[in-house]
Amino acid sequence: MALLGLRIANVSVSFTGLPVPVLSLPALEIAPGERVAVTGPSGSGKSTLVNVITGLERPSSGMVLWGEIDIARLPEGKRDRWRAENIGLVMQDFHLFAGLSALDNVLLPVRLRMKGAARFAERAHALMNRVGLSRHDQPVATMSRGEMQRVAVARALLRQPGVVIADEPTASLDPESGAAVAELLLELAVEEGTTLLVVSHDERLVARMDRRIRLSAGRVAVDPNVEAAP
Numbered sequence: 534m535a536l537l538g539l540r541i542a543n544v545s546v547s548f549t550g551l552p553v554p555v556l557s558l559p560a561l562e563i564a565p566g567e568r569v570a571v572t573g574p575s576g577s578g579k580s581t582l583v584n585v586i587t588g589l590e591r592p593s594s595g596m597v598l599w600g601e602i603d604i605a606r607l608p609e610g611k612r613d614r615w616r617a618e619n620i621g622l623v624m625q626d627f628h629l630f631a632g633l634s635a636l637d638n639v640l641l642p643v644r645l646r647m648k649g650a651a652r653f654a655e656r657a658h659a660l661m662n663r664v665g666l667s668r669h670d671q672p673v674a675t676m677s678r679g680e681m682q683r684v685a686v687a688r689a690l691l692r693q694p695g696v697v698i699a700d701e702p703t704a705s706l707d708p709e710s711g712a713a714v715a716e717l718l719l720e721l722a723v724e725e726g727t728t729l730l731v732v733s734h735d736e737r738l739v740a741r742m743d744r745r746i747r748l749s750a751g752r753v754a755v756d757p758n759v760e761a762a763p
């Protein structure tokens with residue numbers, strides 16, 4: 534899958550009854566392969582940004598260009614397909630099926646979406662070894678939280694996405710597991726050649742990213758690529 538960069542122009546997200554947009558981004562660019570942290574206080578718009586750039590939510594206005602494709606213009610079904618092909622998502626609370634094995638969780642998205650998903654089995658095993666999981670048939674319900682997040686990381690990378698987006702990937706882990714998962718995400722972004730965007734309060738993880746963007750009240754308050762934020 535092609536390495537993708539992001540170009541946002543004039544994006545705003547508004548909700549009925551709220552006087553100001555919850556997200557307002559005149560311009561934001563992320564270069565292909567860049568590793569970017571997004572921080573900001575609660576309610577500053579971080580999850581809304583993730584939703585918009587993954588196509589989970591459509592902005593009220595503006596362009597969300599990944600490579601040449603403006604995902605804000607895609608109808609929902611196409612956006613879902615585009616996301617499945619291009620974005621690996623890692624969420625704070627894993628989004629795993631507890632009743633399934635680790636391997637079945639890694640393979641589930643391709644099994645649900647694609648014919649010939651069996652061809653991913655070899656890569657699934659290799660990725661699970663890479664993230665440090667040796668018991669591929671272990672039921673997720675019996676895993677530690679750190680192991681669960683490793684399953685989620687392997688699942689996110691299965692289709693060789695051009696972009697990995699992680700929303701508070703270490704927030705529900707103990708410090709040691711969190712540090713290990715952070716390390717994995719950074720190493721794998723390089724090995725797999727993906728753009729990486731991480732929303733996090735984890736200072737150690739944030740410090741290791743190439744660029745740190747801070748949101749405040751739905752706007753970019755700090756971005757080293759912009760001389761003076763509005």
Ligand SMILES: Nc1ncnc2c1ncn2[C@@H]1O[C@H](COP(=O)(O)OP(=O)(O)OP(=O)(O)O)[C@@H](O)[C@H]1O
Nearest residue numbers: 548549551555573574575576577578579580581582
């Ligand atoms: N569907 C919605 N309807 C109305 N307001 C919403 C909706 N979704 C989000 N908001 C508001 O938008 C603002 C930004 O929310 P968002 O979840 O993006 O913040 P956040 O920075 O991710 O916060 P946290 O760190 O607490 O998760 C908040 O004030 C929230 O109440």
